[in-house]
Amino acid sequence: MSTPLLLDVRDLHVTYPSGGGVPAVRGVSFQLERGETLGVAGESGCGKSTLAGALLRLLPPGTEVSGEVLLDGENVLTMREDRLRAVRWTELAVVFQGALHTLNPVKRVGWQIEEAITTHERGIPRSELRGRVAELLETVGIPGRRAVDYPHQLSGGQRQRVLIALALACSPHLLIADEPTTALDVMVQAQVLRLLEDLQRDLGLAVVFITHDLSTLAAVCRRLLVMYAGRVVEDGPSDEVFGSPKHPYTAALAAAFPIIGDARFRMAPSGLPGDPPDPRHLPSGCTFHPRCSVARPECASRAVELWPAGEGRRAACVQVLDEVPT
Amino acid sequence: MSPRYVSGKVLGSLGTLAFVIVFNFFLFRVVEGNPVATLFRGRNLTDAQRAAMRHQFGLDGSKLDQFWHYLVQLAHLNLGRSYETNATVLSEIGAAAWPTIWLVGISTLLSTVIGVAIGIVAAWRRGSVRDHALTSFTMTTYAMPDFWLGMLLLIVFSVLLGWFPIGGISDPTSNTTGIALLADQAYHMVLPCLTLTVAYLGEYAIVMRSSLLDTMREDYLTLARAKGLRDVLVRRRHAVPNALLPVVTLIAINFGFVLSGAIAVESIFSWPGLGHATYAAIRAPDLPMLQGLFLVFSASVIFFNLLADLAYAYLDPRVRTS
Amino acid sequence: MTALAGGKTPSARRITWIRRRRAFAGAWRDYRASTPGLIGLGVLVVIVIGSLAAPLLANHDNLDPSKTLTTPLWASPSQLSPLGTDNLGRPIWDQLVYGSRVSLLVGLAATVIAMVIGSVVGVVAGFYDGWPSAVLMRVTEWFLVIPFLPLAIVLASILGPNVRNVIIVIGITSWPGTARVIRAQVLTVKQRLYVERSRALGAADRHLMLRHIVPNVSPLILANTTLTVPIAILSETTLSFLGLGDPLRASWGRMLDEAFSNGAIGKNAWWYYLPPGIGIVLVVLAFTLVGHALEEVLDPRLRERRS
Ligand SMILES: Nc1ncnc2c1ncn2[C@@H]1O[C@H](COP(=O)(O)OP(=O)(O)O)[C@@H](O)[C@H]1O
Numbered sequence: 003m004s005t006p007l008l009l010d011v012r013d014l015h016v017t018y019p020s021g022g023g024v025p026a027v028r029g030v031s032f033q034l035e036r037g038e039t040l041g042v043a044g045e046s047g048c049g050k051s052t053l054a055g056a057l058l059r060l061l062p063p064g065t066e067v068s069g070e071v072l073l074d075g076e077n078v079l080t081m082r083e084d085r086l087r088a089v090r091w092t093e094l095a096v097v098f099q100g101a102l103h104t105l106n107p108v109k110r111v112g113w114q115i116e117e118a119i120t121t122h123e124r125g126i127p128r129s130e131l132r133g134r135v136a137e138l139l140e141t142v143g144i145p146g147r148r149a150v151d152y153p154h155q156l157s158g159g160q161r162q163r164v165l166i167a168l169a170l171a172c173s174p175h176l177l178i179a180d181e182p183t184t185a186l187d188v189m190v191q192a193q194v195l196r197l198l199e200d201l202q203r204d205l206g207l208a209v210v211f212i213t214h215d216l217s218t219l220a221a222v223c224r225r226l227l228v229m230y231a232g233r234v235v236e237d238g239p240s241d242e243v244f245g246s247p248k249h250p251y252t253a254a255l256a257a258a259f260p261i262i263g264d265a266r267f268r269m270a271p272s273g274l275p276g277d278p279p280d281p282r283h284l285p286s287g288c289t290f291h292p293r294c295s296v297a298r299p300e301c302a303s304r305a306v307e308l309w310p311a312g313e314g315r316r317a318a319c320v321q322v323l324d325e326v327p328t
Numbered sequence: 329m330s331p332r333y334v335s336g337k338v339l340g341s342l343g344t345l346a347f348v349i350v351f352n353f354f355l356f357r358v359v360e361g362n363p364v365a366t367l368f369r370g371r372n373l374t375d376a377q378r379a380a381m382r383h384q385f386g387l388d389g390s391k392l393d394q395f396w397h398y399l400v401q402l403a404h405l406n407l408g409r410s411y412e413t414n415a416t417v418l419s420e421i422g423a424a425a426w427p428t429i430w431l432v433g434i435s436t437l438l439s440t441v442i443g444v445a446i447g448i449v450a451a452w453r454r455g456s457v458r459d460h461a462l463t464s465f466t467m468t469t470y471a472m473p474d475f476w477l478g479m480l481l482l483i484v485f486s487v488l489l490g491w492f493p494i495g496g497i498s499d500p501t502s503n504t505t506g507i508a509l510l511a512d513q514a515y516h517m518v519l520p521c522l523t524l525t526v527a528y529l530g531e532y533a534i535v536m537r538s539s540l541l542d543t544m545r546e547d548y549l550t551l552a553r554a555k556g557l558r559d560v561l562v563r564r565r566h567a568v569p570n571a572l573l574p575v576v577t578l579i580a581i582n583f584g585f586v587l588s589g590a591i592a593v594e595s596i597f598s599w600p601g602l603g604h605a606t607y608a609a610i611r612a613p614d615l616p617m618l619q620g621l622f623l624v625f626s627a628s629v630i631f632f633n634l635l636a637d638l639a640y641a642y643l644d645p646r647v648r649t650s
Numbered sequence: 651m652t653a654l655a656g657g658k659t660p661s662a663r664r665i666t667w668i669r670r671r672r673a674f675a676g677a678w679r680d681y682r683a684s685t686p687g688l689i690g691l692g693v694l695v696v697i698v699i700g701s702l703a704a705p706l707l708a709n710h711d712n713l714d715p716s717k718t719l720t721t722p723l724w725a726s727p728s729q730l731s732p733l734g735t736d737n738l739g740r741p742i743w744d745q746l747v748y749g750s751r752v753s754l755l756v757g758l759a760a761t762v763i764a765m766v767i768g769s770v771v772g773v774v775a776g777f778y779d780g781w782p783s784a785v786l787m788r789v790t791e792w793f794l795v796i797p798f799l800p801l802a803i804v805l806a807s808i809l810g811p812n813v814r815n816v817i818i819v820i821g822i823t824s825w826p827g828t829a830r831v832i833r834a835q836v837l838t839v840k841q842r843l844y845v846e847r848s849r850a851l852g853a854a855d856r857h858l859m860l861r862h863i864v865p866n867v868s869p870l871i872l873a874n875t876t877l878t879v880p881i882a883i884l885s886e887t888t889l890s891f892l893g894l895g896d897p898l899r900a901s902w903g904r905m906l907d908e909a910f911s912n913g914a915i916g917k918n919a920w921w922y923y924l925p926p927g928i929g930i931v932l933v934v935l936a937f938t939l940v941g942h943a944l945e946e947v948l949d950p951r952l953r954e955r956r957s
Pocket residue numbers: 018019020024026044045046047048049050051052053062280281957
């Protein structure tokens with residue numbers, strides 16, 4: 003171990019303060035090496051965005067966060083304010099969910115990119131700054147002259163590209179893309195995905211892809227992490243996880259398709275009845291058992307953890323214990 | 329801002345003005361029934377004098393004739409003559425307008441600046457002791473009738489402490505001019521101005537606070553923090569300017585309304601402005617004066633509404649560039 | 651949820667009913683979490699009970715100056731408890747208690763008028779497309795720019811000063827803001843309905859109106875009502891202060907008018923001009939607190955954020 007891992011998350015817990023405490027993330031651990039791609043999947047509400055926000059301490063005041071987030075060996079959660087500000091965007095940048103609302107509607111998009119650069123680098127001449135912004139926009143396939151546009155003058159796909167350009171502004175080592183394609187047309191989704199893949203390869207970026215669409219992740223990422231009710235329920239190489247899921251929840255996700263159109267519709271996985279549980283009232287035992295098609299009586303009481311489930315794979319389901327030779 | 333947007337807004341305002349002009353006529357001549365009776369009440373006049381006055385005030389002929397007469401006179405900026413003073417309504421209003429414009433202008437400036445500042449401080453530290461204290465203060469001033477607040481200030485600062493005059497715009501016993509007169513007028517304006525400032529800042533503070541709280545939930549503020557910006561800059565560059573947009577509109581619209589809203593406060597302090605003139609016209613009653621004042625008040629609201637629309641369009645690129 | 655809401659069986663209706671009741675219980679639970687809202691509600695209950703129980707708390711005869719010939723003029727509270735007397739020897743306390751009735755009555759009744767006009771105009775203008783809606787909105791906008799106070803003054807002086815007319819005047823000058831808010835809400839609900847299914851299934855207007863529009867705008871109307879009442883009360887106060895109130899019935903605004911014009915300020919008769927003002931501030935503040943708390947609980951946008 004000469005260089006530390008790029009990202010090492012250990013036993014992360016996040017509890018929102020509203021309504022007596024909402025445990026949105028409950029003990030998540032994972033590692034990421036330089037240049038690696040990791041996919042995080044799960045229905046909406048399972049804590050994916052919360053996880054992303056915790057990595058840079060961006061959650062609302064009053065939110066309780068415990069565990070460790072080691073970014074290049076440094077713990078983000080205990081960092082001093084000024085160091086934290088320096089790390090933000092230069093080490094880790096985020097393409098936030100919902101491109102419609104993430105850009106400031108009354109500022110030119112070029113200005114918003116410039117702001118990221120000048121926050122971390124003082125005294126760049128105007129002309130050079132302009133040039134860099136134009137270059138960043140060209141990188142994501144937007145003509146540089148669109149820098150003077152306001153967000154509403156761009157299409158949804160273009161705005162998503164601007165957000166990606168913005169994330170690249172300070173050459174971070176790690177990019178977190180939170181549902182980067184959810185609100186887009188199918189055609190545009192494919193283009194944006196390809197762009198992210200290309201950038202990842204060309205710039206040697208490490209990328210964490212977050213989405214509820216397991217099939218997308220399987221194509222783009224090397225490793226996959228499936229979340230349910232604030233916990234990781236399965237992880238492993240993506241093609242294996244997608245191809246032969248060990249956890250019934252993953253299996254349901256793999257067979258699912260999202261309803262395109264109205265964003266308020268939760269995705270409705272085929273063969274997966276009901277809604278994900280409210281974090282404040284989690285079921286006992288395995289949190290998935292009320293919706294599980296292969297649940298056993300013991301699932302309602304028996305605590306589950308991530309058990310080894312084959313080469314480089316783990317799953318939090320009692321089924322995997324059956325397979326282990328005794 | 330496209331010329332089409334501007335001309336559309338201007339035309340809309342002109343349409344509203346036309347409505348107000350017609351409304352004004354019917355309000356005073358038709359609903360009221362018989363303005364002549366009011367006009368002649370308590371006066372000893374010959375028939376010839378009555379006929380002459382009827383003609384002078386445009387009260388002879390059919391309603392249609394009267395309406396036509398009203399429009400023609402209006403086109404010549406002739407709002408008639410006051411029943412009370414027999415001076416033209418226009419000159420009376422012109423004389424009363426300046427004191428009101430100064431009073432309302434300065435107090436609006438103060439109440440917006442102070443109110444917005446209070447709103448920002450309260451929202452940024454939502455739930456803190458400071459927020460609770462400021463919000464309680466602004467809610468209380470918002471709940472006070474403005475003239476009652478004026479009475480309290482009058483009692484404390486004029487009657488008990490004797491620091492300020494109890495009313496009027498200048499000292500009637502001295503005949504100063506120039507700078508000295510101006511200073512005297514400013515001195516007389518302190519209490520009415522303070523009253524209006526305190527009475528209106530609550531609304532701006534409450535609106536600014538809730539607008540900023542809405543803005544603070546926006547995702548682009550999280551992005552700004554994620555970029556590594558200091559809190560101060562997140563607030564100054566992103567949160568406050570965006571939260572101010574709707575408040576600027578409110579201020580412009582309100583200015584039009586405050587011109588007429590100062591009626592009770594002006595009468596408390598005998599401030600010789602439009603509000604005081606309205607108060608006198610109600611008591612008389614002096615219908616041409618009331619009608620003229622009503623027209624001026626409505627026109628100013630329409631004007632400032634237009635200004636608010638244009639200011640918003642200018643400040644918000646979402647409107648400006650589409 | 652899709653499986654339940656689509657059916658037309660009586661049990662589906664009962665489920666809707668149960669769900670509404672649960673929503674109401676939830677709203678009350680959220681409301682209770684707001685301390686200012688509870689304080690406001692408490693103050694309101696006390697004042698409303700006080701004004702309803704006026705005959706028990708005060709003596710109506712004392713409002714008539716011909717019946718107070720034996721009491722001293724301008725008596726301070728130490729001379730005549732609890733609140734002293736005015737320039738005609740009438741006890742302030744009795745005026746204050748009976749005055750609360752007029753202030754509350756005008757505030758509530760005028761608000762009812764404003765809400766009925768505002769809701770009907772808002773719902774109709776939002777629900778129907780085409781020219782009726784356009785005309786209604788134009789008219790609403792016209793009324794929005796007519797300065798309230800001068801119009802109220804003109805109307806009050808034309809109609810004559812009595813409680814009924816004050817109610818009418820305030821009612822018909824206070825509806826345009828409500829109409830605008832309600833219309834916006836109806837438009838959002840309609841939008842949502844198109845996205846969902848009712849329209850596509852050919853639901854009748856009546857069904858849409860009763861099942862979807864009304865339940866969705868009524869919380870908003872409620873919140874708007876509680877925020878309009880304090881404004882109406884302040885308007886009554888101002889009109890009365892300008893001498894356009896009912897000269898025969900004490901209201902808090904008229905008490906302030908009389909205190910001011912009879913020289914209570916010069917005499918520093920604080921027991922005359924303080925109590926009615928404090929009463930107004932308390933009532934207005936209480937309604938505003940309740941209104942804001944309700945808005946937090948019921949505002950659909952806030953509700954969506956929480957889920
Ligand atoms: N600010 C917040 N306050 C309280 N609860 C929240 C907040 N943000 C998210 N939650 C809750 O936390 C859970 C996880 O949310 P989120 O991380 O956004 O999920 P995902 O991104 O997977 O859709 C959800 O149940 C959500 O309701």
